[in-house]
Amino acid sequence: MPVDEQLCAWPAQRMAQAVRRREVSAVELVSAHLDRIEQVNPAVNAVVSLVPEQALAQAREADARAARGDALGPLHGLPVAIKDLMDTAGIRTTYGSPIYADHVPRHDALIVQRMREAGAIVVGKTNTPEFGAGSHTFNPVFGPTRxxxxxxxxxxxxxxxxxxxLAARLLPLADGSDLGGSIRNPASFCNVVGLRPSAGRVGSTRPGDAWDPASVLGPMARSCADVALLLSVIAGPDDRAPLSLPEDGAALAVIAPYSFRGARVALSRTVDGLPFEPAVARVMDQVATRLAGLGAEVVEVEPDLSGADEAFQTLRSLEFVASYATEVRAHPALVKQSVRDDVAWGMALTAEQIARAQALRAEVFRRTQALVARFDLLIAPTSQLPPFPVEWEYPRRIAGVPMDRYYTWQRSCTRLTTTCLPVLALPAGFTDEGLPVGVQFVGRHRGEQRLLAQGAAWEEAVSDIMARQPNVVPA
Incomplete structure (x- = not known):
């Protein structure tokens, strides 16, 4: 049957249902997305290391399984591209580094394994900064993503x-990782949805400190329902991941109805005193108005996040030592300065500084969890400024305030990382120049399912915002 020309704009759940019912074949679905990638990706440079022949062969196998009546996974036939920090067997994985420009892993990362087992078809990788350092995607292997x-x-x-x-309709679902905002900030910049889950919700066997709750893997999509679909596949325990939670992820696919009528919402405008550009502040005014219109009691509150900056800065540098000190020592000329700086900062830490940072993180968690428990939800702006020029390495000033490190401008995200609570990034509005601005919904400890329900209710209130497609992408 003819494929709807708007197929690539369908929700992932609708795509999966159509493939299961054999209304659309996996080959048709994958081909449509490969065609769109060919048309649009040269302008945005979002998908790299494309493997179209491999993907189409797997799509044909997927259709054969459907024809035989085999059991089909929840992502059966859906095209995905894996973040280029995650190993993919037989597909080049560079980590955005020239050191690994020709690296082809022999094994899939756990998250990739779970997506494949659920029926997803990998068409390539998604671009990332070198070693994931910094909340702006550019690297010497593939260049910048626009x-x-x-x-x-x-x-x-x-x-x-x-x-x-996701924003360009090149993919229906995507995986992400988040240490200091690496899921949330791009979701805000691109008007999509991303979940930073609780530590251990998505089991990970990545190298580094397996006991650190700061760096997590999570789902991204164009709606909370599709985020829940991917979360249900990638969540779950693994014996190699000591923080992994024991719950099976399948139940997370279901989002219960939620109403903001009568809900008490804590609204933070500055994430405990940070500078924000006026364009973001204006969107937050609109957020407060929309919440009140939904029947919520909006209480303006600034959470006490004292100690969060010190804790994040210290423990981030410690993680960079664990993850990238070997590359910095072996290939200093091939590693960007920001990564070298983070490793150097980590190497200079004392045991007392590390112990203090861990204690501060525990205090921030307890204070913020207690605050969230008094309300139904804590809401805050995601980024401190709208999307900035692609030529910048990072913003040097926000609202006139200088940024002392390459990630300081992300503190609206990094402070919430330190709370160790789940955070859902959602679209909120646009600037007068047409640039997306997002909000963060901060949930209760390990409360992803309720958080997604709250996000789905918010989506209904901002359906006009979420439906606004990029001008550069043909509708």
Whole structure:
């Protein structure tokens, strides 16, 4: 049967249902997305290391399984591209580094394995900064990813390729990773949805400190329902991941109805005193108005996040030592300065500084969890400024305030990382120049399912915002 020309704009759940019912074949679905990638990706540079022949062969196998009546996974036939920090067997994985420009792993990362087992078809990778460092996607291997809403602007990072691919309708679902905002910031910049789950919700066997709750893997999509679909596949325990939670992820696919009528919502405008550009502040005014219109009691509150900056800065540098000190020592000329700086900062840490940072993180978690428990939800702006020029390495000033490190401008995200609570990034509005601005919904400890229900209710209130497609992408 003829494929709807708008197929690539369908929700992922609708795509999966159509393939299961054999209304659309996996070959048709994958081919449609490959055609769109060919048409649009040269402008945005979101998908890299494309493997079209491999993907089409797997799509034909998927259709054969459907024809035989085999059991089909929840992502059966859906095309995906994997963030280029995650190993993919037989597909080049560079980590955005020239050191690994020709690296082809022999094994899939756990998250990739789970997506494949659920029936997803990998068509390539999504672009990322070098070693995922910084919330702006560019690297010496593939160059910068551009924002589909404005090609002269950043798509954010480090999951910038994933967010741009979703916004441009190149993919229906994408995986991301988040340490200091790497899912949330690109979701804000590209008008899509991303979930930073609780530590251990998505089991990971990545190298580094397996006991650190700061760096997590999570789902991205164009709606909360599709985020829940991908979360249900990638969530779950693994014996090699000591923080992994024991719950099976399948139940997370269901989002219960939620109403903001009568809900008490804590609204933070500055994430405990940070500078924000006026364009973001104006969108937050609109957020407060919309929440009140939904029947919520909006209480303006600034959470006490004292100690969060010190804790994040210290523990981030410690993680960079664990993850990238070997590359810095062996190939200093091939590693960008920001990564070298983070490793150097980590190497200079004392045991007392590390112990203090861990204690501060525990205090921030307890204070913020207690605050969220008094309300139904905590809401805050995602990024401190709209998408910035793609030529910048990072913003040097926000509202006139200088940024002392390459990630300081992300503190609206990094402070919430330190709370160790789940955070859902959602579209909120646009600037007068047509640039996306997002909000963060902060949930209760391990409360992803309720958080997604709240996000789905918000989506209904901002359906006009979420339906606004990039001008650069043909409708």
């Amino acid at each position: 924002n589909p809403y404005a090609l002269d602007r950043s798509a954010g990072g480090s999951s910038g390729g994933a967010a741009a691919a």
